[in-house]
Structure formats: C-alpha cells, structure tokens
Amino acid sequence: MKTSIKKIVTAVGATTALMAAGQAAAEIRIGIAGPMTGPVAQYGDMQFSGARMAIEQINANGGVMGEELVAVEYDDVCDPKQAVTVANSMVNEGVRFVIGHLCSSSTQPASDIYEDEGILMITPASTSPEITERGYELVFRTIGLDSMQGPVAANHLASLNPERVAIIHDKQQYGEGIATAVRDTLTDAGVEVAMFEGITAGDKDFSSLVTKLKQADVDYVYYGGYHPELGLILRQADQAGLDATFMGPEGVGNKDINSIAGDAAEGLLVTLPPSFDQKEENQDLVQAFEDKGEDPSGPFVLTSYAAVQLVAEGIEEAGSKDPFDVAEALRAGTFQTPIGTVEYNQAGDMESFEFVVYEWHSDGSKTPVN
Amino acid sequence: MQDLLYFIQQLINGLTIGSTYALIAIGYTMVYGIIGMINFAHGEIYMIGAYTALITITGLTALGIVWLPLILIVALICAMIVSSSMGWAVERVAYRPVRGKHRLIPLISAIGMSIFLQNYVHLAQGSSNIGFPALVEGGFRFGPEDSFQTSISYMQIMIFAVTLVCMTVLSLFISRSRIGRACRAVSQDLGMANLLGIDTNRIISATFVIGAALAAVAGLLLGMYYGSIDPLFGFIAGLKAFTAAVLGGIGSIPGAMLGGLILGVAESMTSGYLSGEYKDVVSFSLLILILLFKPTGLLGKPEVEKI
Numbered sequence: 001m002k003t004s005i006k007k008i009v010t011a012v013g014a015t016t017a018l019m020a021a022g023q024a025a026a027e028i029r030i031g032i033a034g035p036m037t038g039p040v041a042q043y044g045d046m047q048f049s050g051a052r053m054a055i056e057q058i059n060a061n062g063g064v065m066g067e068e069l070v071a072v073e074y075d076d077v078c079d080p081k082q083a084v085t086v087a088n089s090m091v092n093e094g095v096r097f098v099i100g101h102l103c104s105s106s107t108q109p110a111s112d113i114y115e116d117e118g119i120l121m122i123t124p125a126s127t128s129p130e131i132t133e134r135g136y137e138l139v140f141r142t143i144g145l146d147s148m149q150g151p152v153a154a155n156h157l158a159s160l161n162p163e164r165v166a167i168i169h170d171k172q173q174y175g176e177g178i179a180t181a182v183r184d185t186l187t188d189a190g191v192e193v194a195m196f197e198g199i200t201a202g203d204k205d206f207s208s209l210v211t212k213l214k215q216a217d218v219d220y221v222y223y224g225g226y227h228p229e230l231g232l233i234l235r236q237a238d239q240a241g242l243d244a245t246f247m248g249p250e251g252v253g254n255k256d257i258n259s260i261a262g263d264a265a266e267g268l269l270v271t272l273p274p275s276f277d278q279k280e281e282n283q284d285l286v287q288a289f290e291d292k293g294e295d296p297s298g299p300f301v302l303t304s305y306a307a308v309q310l311v312a313e314g315i316e317e318a319g320s321k322d323p324f325d326v327a328e329a330l331r332a333g334t335f336q337t338p339i340g341t342v343e344y345n346q347a348g349d350m351e352s353f354e355f356v357v358y359e360w361h362s363d364g365s366k367t368p369v370n
Numbered sequence: 371m372q373d374l375l376y377f378i379q380q381l382i383n384g385l386t387i388g389s390t391y392a393l394i395a396i397g398y399t400m401v402y403g404i405i406g407m408i409n410f411a412h413g414e415i416y417m418i419g420a421y422t423a424l425i426t427i428t429g430l431t432a433l434g435i436v437w438l439p440l441i442l443i444v445a446l447i448c449a450m451i452v453s454s455s456m457g458w459a460v461e462r463v464a465y466r467p468v469r470g471k472h473r474l475i476p477l478i479s480a481i482g483m484s485i486f487l488q489n490y491v492h493l494a495q496g497s498s499n500i501g502f503p504a505l506v507e508g509g510f511r512f513g514p515e516d517s518f519q520t521s522i523s524y525m526q527i528m529i530f531a532v533t534l535v536c537m538t539v540l541s542l543f544i545s546r547s548r549i550g551r552a553c554r555a556v557s558q559d560l561g562m563a564n565l566l567g568i569d570t571n572r573i574i575s576a577t578f579v580i581g582a583a584l585a586a587v588a589g590l591l592l593g594m595y596y597g598s599i600d601p602l603f604g605f606i607a608g609l610k611a612f613t614a615a616v617l618g619g620i621g622s623i624p625g626a627m628l629g630g631l632i633l634g635v636a637e638s639m640t641s642g643y644l645s646g647e648y649k650d651v652v653s654f655s656l657l658i659l660i661l662l663f664k665p666t667g668l669l670g671k672p673e674v675e676k677i
Contacts (some may be wrong), residue, residue, distance in 0.1 A: 035496040039600060171647065198647040204603060205594040207383035208641035208649075215376050215518055228499040228598065235504070235597040240521055241511065259501035260598045 027070045028063075028321060030055060030308060031090045033083070033100030033110065034125075036075035036240040039228050041204070042254050042298075043102055047124055048073065049294045051099045054205050054312075057288070064312045065321075070214030076110070078096070078103040087113035095119065097311045099304055104128030104174040111139050120323035122310060124303035129178045132347040138327050142310065142339060143273065144353030146174070149249055150181025152355040153271045155245060156369070157182075157220055158189040166195035166218040166244075168233070170225030174200075178249050179224030187279040194218050201229060210237045218244050230268075231260030238264035245269065250299050250355075255364035264332075268360040269369065273339070273353070276302040284336045306337035375513045375520045380642035381635060386526045386595070389533035389632020393588035395609035395618070395626035396540065397457075397581025403557045403621035404577050405469070410480040411460050412585060413608020414487035417601065418452040419586030420593040421495060424502055431503070438505055442590075456487070457582025461575055465585050484605070491601040499600045502593040519609040536584055537627055544623065549576055557621070613657045619670025628668055632656075 006363060023067055032051045035044035051218065055069045063069060072095050074086040083106035090098055098114060098121045101107040107126040114121045115136045122140040123131065129145045157165060165186060169179035175196065183193050194216045210233065213221060221244050223230045230252045235300075237244070238261075247269035258265050277286050277296045283304070289296035296302065310330060318329035336340045343351040358366040397412045426445040435441060464479040509523030544550040554607040556573045564570045592607070593599050610633065618629025634652055638651040660667060 037492065039497065039499055041496075041498055077566075078453050200646070200650060202602065202606065203649075204592070204598070205383075205387055205637075207386070208380060208638040209377065209646050211379045211383060212642055213380075215372075217517075228600070231499070231501070232597050239504075239507070239509075239523055256498060256501075260499055262504060264502065301390065 030099035031095035034102040036079040038077040046298035046300040047304045050301035054308035057142045083110040099307045122307040124307045125300045140348040142307045146178040149355045151185045154182045154185030162220040164194040164218045165220045168220045170201040171198040175225035182248040194221045223248045227257040232259040234261040234264040263362045271355045303339045306339045379520045384635035384638030388631035390588045391614045391629025392627045395615040398615040399626040400577045411483040413604035416585035417604030419589030420451040423449040423590040448582040453582040453586035454579045457578040461578040495629040499598040619667025622669045625669035
C-alpha cells in the first residue's frame with residue numbers, strides 16, 4: 001500500500017514538473033499570494049496592487065531575459081490552512097517565484113512547502129522573526145522584523161515616561177510576537193508593564209478587557225494585532241471613559257480602523273514602514289499608481305513592488321531562472337528599489353529596515369511623530 | 371470600595387452580553403422544543419439581521435433623517451422582516467423536505483444552509499469589518515471622580531430593557547395566545563396535535579419566524595453596542611447562544627434567559643479576574659459540565675418516555 005501511494009505521488013510530481021517545464025519556456029510565472037477576502041483583505045489589496053504594477057512595468061520594459069512575467073494570484077484569506085492549499089496550488093501551477101504571503105501565520109506554513117519544492121518566496125509584509133530564523137535558503141522579505149519594530153515602539157513609549165503600560169495581543173504569531181518584543185524592551189528600559197494579556201481574534205466584546213484596563217489605571221496600551229479588534233477596543237474604551245493612549249504595529253495602520261473606531265482613533269500611535277510614496281525618487285512611480293486610480297500610500301504597496309523587482313533583477317543577475325541561483329544572486333547583490341537600497345543577509349532579511357512612529361487621525365491621515 | 375465597583379462593572383458587562391445571548395438562544399430553544407432539532411443556521415440569521423439594520427440605518431441617514439427613535443424603529447422593523455423571512459425560508463428549504471427523516475439529515479442541511487448564508491453575505495457585502503455608527507452614546511457613571519468609576523451606558527440600559535420586553539411579550543404570547551397554545555400542543559405531541567386539527571406546518575414555520583425576529587433584535591442591538599459587523603460574526607455568537615440554550619435547558623424559554631445571563635456573567639468574570647484568553651474555555655467547559663451532570667439543563671424537564 002505504501003509503495004503504491006509513493007508511486008502515485010511520484011507520478012503526480014513528475015507530471016507537475018513536466019507541466020511546469022512546458023510553461024516556463026514561454027513565460028516566467030510570478031505567484032502572488034495574500035488575502036483578497038477576509039478581515040484583512042485591505043492589506044492584500046495593497047500587496048496585489050504593488051506587485052501587479054511591478055509586473056506591468058517590467059513587461060513594458062521588455063520583461064526579464066526577454067520573457068514576460070505572468071501573475072498567478074491566489075487568495076489565502078490570511079488563514080494558515082488556506083495558505084497551505086494555496087502553496088500546493090502554486091506548486092501545481094509550476095510557479096517558481098512567489099510574492100507573499102501577507103500574514104506571518106500564513107507565510108510560515110506556506111514557506112515550508114516552498115522551501116521543499118524549490119520555490120523562491122519574498123514576503124512583502126510578514127514581520128515575524130521566526131520566518132527567516134529556520135535557515136531556509138529560499139525565503140526572503142522586503143519588510144523589517146518584529147524584533148526591529150517592537151523596540152522602535154517600546155522606545156517611543158519609554159520616551160513618553162509612562163507610569164503603567166498594558167500590553168494586549170491577539171494570540172496570533174504576528175500579534176503575540178510583536179507584543180512580546182515590546183514587553184521585553186520596555187522591561188529592559190525599566191517601565192512597568194502592568195498587564196500582558198491575549199484576546200481572541202474575531203471577538204467583538206471587549207467590555208471586560210476595557211474595564212480591566214480602567215481598573216489597572218494604565219496610561220498607555222500597546223496592542224499587537226490587526227485593526228478589526230483594535231478598532232473595537234478603541235471604541236469601547238472611549239465609551240467606557242478609559243483615558244489612555246493606544247499604540248499598535250503596522251497591522252492596525254489602515255483607514256478601516258476609522259470606520260470602526262470613529263473619533264476614538266484620533267491620537268492612536270502606529271509604527272509603520274516610512275512613507276515610501278513621499279520619497280522624491282518615487283514620484284514617477286506614485287504617478288503611475290495614481291494614473292491607474294490606485295493608492296500607493298499603503299504600507300505594503302511598494303514593498304510588494306520591490307519584491308517583484310528583486311525577483312526580476314535576481315533572475316537577470318543570476319542569468320538563470322533556477323530559484324537557488326536567484327537566491328544566491330539576491331544574497332550577493334545590492335539592489336536599488338523604491339523602498340531604498342536592499343542588501344540581504346544569510347537569513348534572507350534586509351540588512352536594515354526603518355520603522356517610523358506615526359500619530360493616526362480620525363480622518364484616516366497620519367503625521368510622523370519624531 | 372474600588373473592588374466592589376469593579377465587580378459591579380464586570381457584572382453589568384456580563385449581563386449585557388448575556389441578555390443578547392438569551393435573545394439569540396430563544397431561536398434555538400423554540401425550534402428544539404417543537405421539532406427536536408437544532409437550527410444551526412440561526413447564527414447566520416442573526417448576522418443578516420445586523421446587516422439589514424446597518425443598511426437601513428445608512429439608507430435613512432443618507433435620506434437626511436436624523437430623528438433617532440425613528441431610525442431605530444425603522445431599522446428594527448426592517449431587520450425583523452428580513453430575518454423572519456430568512457427564518458421562514460430556511461425552514462422551507464432546509465427542514466421541511468427532510469422532516470421525519472433520520473435526525474442527522476436536517477442537522478447537515480442546516481449546516482449547509484449556514485455555510486450558504488455566510489458566503490452569500492460575504493459576496494454581497496464584502497468580507498471586511500464594517501463599522502456600525504454609534505447612535506446611542508453616553509451613560510451614567512458612579513463612584514469617586516479620581517479613581518475607578520462604574521459606568522453604565524444608555525446602550526447597555528437599552529439592551530436590558532429591550533431584552534426584558536421581548537422576553538415578557540414572548541412568554542405571554544406562548545402562554546396566552548392561540549398560536550402560543552398551538553405551539554405548546556405541537557411541542558408535546560406533533561402527531562396528536564395534527565390529528566386535532568392544528569396546522570402543524572404553520573406552527574413550525576411560526577417558531578422559526580419568531581426565533582428569527584428576536585435574533586434580528588439582537589443583531590441590531592449588538593451591532594450598535596460592539597461597533598462593527600462582519601459576515602462571520604454570526605457563527606461564534608450562534609455557538610455561544612446555543613451553549614446558553616443548552617445550559618438553561620434546551621426547549622425552555624426561561625431557561626434560555628437564565629442560561630444566557632449565566633454564560634455572559636461567567637465570561638466577563640473570567641476576563642475580568644482571570645484573563646480574556648480563558649473566556650471561551652470557561653464558557654465551553656460550562657457546556658461540557660452541564661451535559662455531563664445535568665443533560666437536561668438547569669430548567670429543562672427530564673425527558674419522559676412516551677408510551
């Protein structure tokens with residue numbers, strides 16, 4: 001029985017490989033995997049819009065090694081189970097380069113499959129350190145790590161001389177990871193962390209939590225997670241008369257938080273990648289997005305654009321479409337992208353990536369704090 | 371003093387949530403009481419009620435109507451109408467054709483219905499969280515100015531009041547009205563009621579409709595209280611309400627009320643004194659314990675073997 005299953009698997013594998021070979025001759029398929037639907041689909045829109053723009057522009061300039069890039073898009077709903085299905089579909093479609101995924105908890109299981117199947121993956125959004133900690137050869141990112149973002153947030157909080165800080169997270173890989181990084185840095189800085197507690201993602205009732213925050217008399221609350229929950233916490237805290245300043249990572253920095261929290265979103269502190277769309281050298285690109293009626297200001301638009309560009313330049317540099325050669329080229333080279341100069345270390349992380357603290361306003365705009 | 375205020379605050383939080391669990395739980399308990407089946411699509415009907423209310427509120431605001439009571443009443447009526455027709459349709463599509471078959475068949479068809487409705491709203495309204503406008507703001511505060519104050523918002527008072535009114539009306543309806551009497555007859559013995567000239571199909575439809583209308587009330591109230599809705603939020607609320615129904619004794623209307631309140635308070639006390647992470651653990655542990663030690667629930671009558 002075992003051998004027959006093995007045979008079938010081998011046969012299927014071989015067929016897939018043949019199909020892949022057939023397709024690869026005509027074009028280079030770039031997989032884009034992220035949430036098109038689900039609670040964090042807004043971030044997915046940023047990712048798809050950035051990656052599509054890069055593919056379009058690269059093709060307009062003659063493609064990569066004379067071949068056209070073709071996007072293969074899948075929706076993972078930011079669900080780890082769905083991400084695995086998507087990763088398998090990418091394998092079946094013969095995709096060799098993937099831009100994605102978005103949520104760390106999706107990226108991690110998907111990257112196991114990509115690494116095993118020899119697919120190169122660049123995530124434009126996942127910040128969990130674990131993703132690149134496992135010594136994988138084909139996993140890269142165009143964004144910083146929680147271990148960089150957490151300290152930025154914590155140092156900012158510490159500089160405000162808080163009396164008591166509460167840290168809340170959504171128990172997911174991203175949220176809890178960054179919340180832990182913030183707590184560790186705050187503790188090192190000698191700030192009292194009065195509370196460190198998880199909530200359930202998707203929950204709607206935070207009245208008990210808000211009461212608890214009131215009782216603990218905290219003046220700052222850090223939330224590790226995404227905007228749907230923080231929006232509700234802000235709103236319910238405002239109604240209960242909790243007088244504290246909230247802070248969150250880039251997962252909460254989305255205009256949708258304003259539709260949920262309303263005026264309660266005013267004054268929220270958010271750590272975000274710097275506004276790449278404000279940079280002088282990106283103005284042509286920003287114009288191209290605006291001509292298409294798209295908004296390039298989201299935190300993941302230009303990181304996705306850069307990810308596609310890196311794949312393209314990696315292939316050119318390596319002179320080969322083999323993901324292992326491309327990975328080697330990416331680690332060796334220095335690349336100029338809209339998100340700045342990219343150099344990779346052995347793990348697949350960028351040598352440096354800056355996070356900036358912004359103050360969020362109730363109309364969805366933001367102003368840098370420092 | 372502070373500890374007491376804190377306790378009272380958590381109690382208020384818990385009773386608010388509990389009341390709405392109770393409103394949703396009625397739908398489970400009535401359907402179970404009458405045909406002995408669990409309507410797993412009920413959570414989705416609640417979600418559709420919330421969406422209808424939001425759409426109505428948005429529409430009315432766009433038309434320039436600002437008088438709050440009018441907005442709330444129109445939204446409530448629209449939500450109840452749409453949810454009731456959904457409840458009626460669910461019964462016609464997913465229950466009536468398979469009634470009298472093996473018990474598992476209607477269960478599966480109800481789960482199918484739930485998945486269908488969830489994805490339908492997903493497609494029609496998008497998958498992201500939609501903010502619900504805060505229409506009723508403000509409230510009372512008690513306690514010292516400079517430290518912890520217990521607050522009860524107008525919204526919370528409204529939730530208690532509406533739940534209380536709904537429950538009273540429903541109890542009176544079941545005990546006094548003709549349809550109510552017929553409901554009780556059908557729940558005692560469906561075959562016999564049929565022989566005595568009660569249109570049992572109509573009565574069964576009526577229970578689905580009543581349950582759905584109350585779920586719509588809960589949808590509007592909770593949408594406003596929490597502040598956002600999404601297509602998936604009916605599922606977990608449905609599970610909680612189902613737990614409440616079983617806890618109080620499924621089939622019993624006062625049981626649904628009691629079960630809802632106990633569950634709500636248990637949840638808020640857990641998050642208040644232990645940690646929010648254990649909230650769901652506690653509520654579902656309660657379900658397991660009650661099923662182990664008192665399977666008929668707190669107010670449920672033990673099943674008498676019918677000869």
